[in-house]
Amino acid sequence: MAKHTELVITVGGKAGQGVLSSGAFIQQIMSELGLYTFTWTEYPSLIKGGHNAVMVRVSTDSVMTPKETTNIVIALDQVSIEMHWHEMEEGGVILYDSSTIKTEYSHTPTKEQPFSMIGVPLTEISRGIDKSSFYTNTAALGAMHALLDIPTTVFETLLDKKYGRKSQTIVENNVTAVRKAFEYVQNEYDRPQTIPSFSLNRESLDQVIMNGSQAIAYGAVKAGVTFTAAYPMTPATPVFDNLVKLAPEYDIAAKQAEDEISAVCMTVGASYAGSRAMTMTSGGGFSLMVEALGFAGITETPLVVVEAMRGGPSTGLPTKTEQSDLRFIVHASQGEFPRVVLAPGDVEEAYYEAQRAFNLADKYQLPVMIVSDKYLATSQMSFTDFDLDRIKVDRGVLVRSASELGEEVYHRYQLTKDGVSPRALPGTPGLTYKSGSDEHNELGEICEDPDNRVAQMNKRMQKEITLLADLPKPQLYGSKNADVTLISWGSTKHACLEVIDLMKGQDISVNVLHFVYVYPLDEKQLIPILSRLKKAVIVENNYEAQFAGMLKEYVGFVADDHLLKYNGLPFYPAEIVTYLKKKFF
Amino acid sequence: MKHNASPLEKYHTQSTPNWCPGCGNFGIWVSLKNAIANLQIPHHNVVIVGDIGCSGKLAYWTEVNGFATLHGRSIPVAEGVKMANRDLTVIVVAGDGGTLSEGLQHFIHAARRNVNITVLMHNNQLYGLTKGQASSTSEKGYKSSTTPEGSYETPLNPSVLALVAQATFVAAGFAGNAKHLTQMIEKAITHEGFAYVDAYQPCVTYNYINTYAFYSERTYELEEEYDATNRVEAIQRAMEIDGGQKFPIGVLYQEQGQKTLEDNVLHSDKPLAKRDVSDISVAKLFGR
Structure with a gap:
């Protein structure tokens, strides 16, 4: 097996500076070079002006989680340098726009600053082309190519693909910016040898790069969704946006409603009439949908609801991730009625489970909730094998x-x-x-x-x-008889999975039991699985250890411990390792 | 099934209405059944979407499809039904509480998006099922358990609201004049777009002001030369009820030829509900 190499590139800047599109470009470039990527975005609840950051993790192997540390920061503004200073890996590089950022930091690493600072006059380069600062971020990516010692040809082709139809001048100007910045770095600096380099003779991967929102939307399309209604709410809106985009081609009625109550009621109405129907929202909107959930329950109307969680309660952390709505979703609405709650852990599961959600809703005539979160909804993941037709449509009796x-x-x-x-x-x-x-x-x-x-x-x-x-069992990953089992549900899946590898060769072995189907929990199915675990730790993005509580309540299983995080950020594999060492060594 | 000599018997289910004897709902129900019968719409193609309240229960008692929903939410449910299958005749039966308080936003937005459904509002100016509390259309001074000193809020004028929200059909009728109300409902059902019918409904148990006698004396049919295509005039006429003395009944406003919600939101003529979704290819979305 080829040597595992990986690298994290973070682009930071003001919202509106093209941070997100830079992230998308890096991901595409790396994919063309045969590398796997994972992209995590951080943005405040602002349209313009706040700090945006996108972190692209690039690897020779499949990666599905962000890291706490970064090798290269591309700083389009001063704030980005300060924000990401403490995330820098030793031997890394902060590449910054020296036309706008006047820094007194040392170019070469020092004791206080164990990484290089490389200034490139990005804005000047852009202005030199057509007096605008439009090409600043493409110039930055050009400079990045020089740092990584890779040719800019792939990037230039991608630029042509993106802007070629619009205007050849835009393509040419972008390419000029890329080359000028590339040459500038080559001429002015020695490439720091501490930056990992990738072998360039890899075959480009036949990859699918998408986020969980797309995957849910595409799964719904595959399942034959013909009606969707929603009211905008972060981070659920991208699922709706994707369906709206596809509506004409796939003959879908997509209606923005006057509120979430209307959205869910329209959805129930459409489903009652025979349409495969879905609505999507986040916690606040779901609060408004609650009464209609029971309505679907007692009228036995199939209903699929996507609940993309964010930090709560109330407005909470609108653009951050959390898994704190689980108990609410499981119990929402007065009275007692059957329901299914499922939580995909990545893009692949999101695609398949969206389809299973429709089948379960139709077959058993009840509400099915797909639980997503900001992490799953907005992280770009890359996959190479996808059986698009694995799930067959089942509309029930x-x-x-x-x-x-x-x-x-x-x-x-x-x-x-x-x-x-x-x-x-x-x-x-x-x-x-x-x-x-x-x-x-x-x-x-x-x-x-x-x-x-x-x-x-x-x-x-x-x-x-x-x-x-009909409910699939939780999946066990790693060795059967590991010393410690991490229990994940939904989007904590890959942070846990990565720990298996990170713990290889350590004194204790780790495996992962991953739950997609979180309600109802089948006591008979789960007891034999859970009772065999030596030590179990439940990993959840919430304060109350909600899933741990559900396992206690419905299965009678008490885990040895739980690892919780509720600061708005997803789990980093490294912090789970730190926890394990402290707890079990 | 109970013996019933009425030709409308075929519109009765096995369970019978439990409205109070003399309730204005009976007159509205007869008018609705008459309208469906006159228009000869097959029973299986009609969906009555009921709100919660005395009126909405009608969905259970009429031998067409009945979908009894939540308080205030009958309109969005009906919109969903219509978008999923535009071949169905969708009629919302709701009261003034559900339509103008709990679900006011739906009423306004359904009007402006011109969804092709009929909203038949039984307007008894109070909450009957919960024992007579004041509603959005209660007259000032109306005394109830929650307004012991008399209601002090100005009543809403639902027809004016519908007109301002760009409804393309607005009519008013009276439960005590079933012949006329039948015509109004027929016109509403055949109208291509959002159709609102304000049906004055005496509540014999709680409302001692707005009685049959009250409306018999104060309703008048719009004159033949009345121009129902002038929205401003329609608003003026609809505002006559605000004094509590004059209640015009008839088609206040009708505008033909506007695009409906279905025209705008649907991409093909085949009802969504009838589409075969068993083998959809998404390969293209995955770049294959």
Whole structure:
């Protein structure tokens, strides 16, 4: 196996300086060079002016997590130098715009500053082209090429791809900026040998690069979503935006509603009428959707809701990540009704699980919540193998015409052994029925009779038992009998997985048990798995150890410890390692 | 099934309304059934989307499809139904509480986006099901358990609201004049776009002001030469009710030919609900 090499490049600047597009370019360039990437973005809840940062982790192997430290910082403004100063790896480089940043730092590493400072007059280079500062960030990437000792050809091709259709002048100007900055670094500085270099004779990877929002949207399209309604809320909006973009081509009705209540109610209405329908929001919007969740529950209307979590409560941390809505999602809405809550851990799972969510919703006629978070929603991950057609569409038991019925009257809420009643859509020839938010009899008519109530409750709740057979088990990664098992759910997956490798050769071995299906939890399925663990640590992005609490409550499993983080940032594998060493060595 | 000599019997379910004897809802219900019968819409193609309140229960008692929803949320649910299957006739049955208090935003936005549904508002000027509390349309001075000194807020004028929100059809009718109300509902259903019908509904149990006699004396049919295509005039006429003495009934406003929500949001004529979604290719999205 080839030697593992990796490198972290962080681009920082004011919102509006092209930080995010620089990150996307770096990712594409590296992908073309046969390298894997992971991109993490940090942005405040501002449109322009605040500090934006994008961190691209580049590696010879697949990577799915951000790092605490960085090798190269490309600072487009002064704040970026200060912000990322303490993240610098020894021997790294801060590459800064010397036209706008007047720094007194030393060019070469010192004791207080164990990394190099490389100034390039980026703005000047840009101004020299057409008097604008438009090419500052492309010039910065040109300079980066010189630091990495890689040719700019790939980048130039990508620039042509992006701007070529718009204007050839823009392409030429960008290329000029790239080359000038590249030459400037080559002429003015010796390349610091401490920067990792990659072998350039790798084959370009047939990679899929996308974030969790795209993956959920594409999964929904594959599943046949035909209706979606939403109200804008960070970090859920990108899922909706992606569907809006695809709506004409895939014949999807995508409606921005007047609020989240309307969004979810439209979605329930569309689903009742027979559309595969989905809505998406974050915690605040989900709070407003809560009543309609129970409405879908009692009317047994399939419903898919994406809840992209951010730091709470209330407005909380709008652009930061957290996993603190889990308990809320599991219990949301008055009364008792069956539901499924699933939490994909990466882009691949997001794509598949979005499809399973629709199947479960249709098959069992209930609300299914896809739990995402800012980390999954906005991190760009790269994958090489994707079986696009793995999940088949299952729309459940549908009555297509009155003649299909064995009886004269259609019983929408027929009592059945598995709890699932054959569903007919309004508009089915020769057949009408009632459905409503009141407790009802088998015909769907209001009924407050105690025996009927028990029968209908039992029927609905039976679905949550029946469906357990359809829920995949949590996946165990790493050796079977490790000393310590990290339990992850949702987006903490890859931070934990990386720890397996980082702990190789240490005194204790680590494996990971990853949960995608977090509710309902199947006691019978889980006890044999959980009881075999030697030591278990639950890793969660919240304060209350919510999933640990659920495992206690529903499975009776008490973990040995939990590692929690609620500062708005995702877990870094290195900090999990530090924790393990402290706790178990 | 109970014996019923009425030709509308085929619109009755096995369960029967539990409205108070003499309730204005009966008159509105008869008008609605008559309208659907007259228009000869197949039962299976009609969806009554009920709100919560005395009125909304009608969804359970009418032999078409009935979807009884949440308080204030019948309109967005109906919009979803219509977008998913534009072949269905979608009729919202709601009260003044759900339409103008809990769900006011939906009412306004449904009007401005011209979704092709009918909103039939049973306007009894109070909350009947929770025992007579004041609503957004209660007259000033209306006494109830929550307004013991009498309601002090100015009542909302729903027709004016609908007109200002650019509704393309606004009509008013009276539960005590079923023949006329039937016509209003028929026109609303056949209108291509958002249609609002304000139905004055006496509540015989709690409302001793706005009785059958009150409305019989104060409603008048819009004269034949009335121009229902002039929004400003329609607003003026609709404002007549604010004095509590004159209640014009008839089509206050109708504008034809405007694009509906479905025209704008749907990309093909085939109802979304009828699309085969079993084998959709997304290879292109993954660059394959």
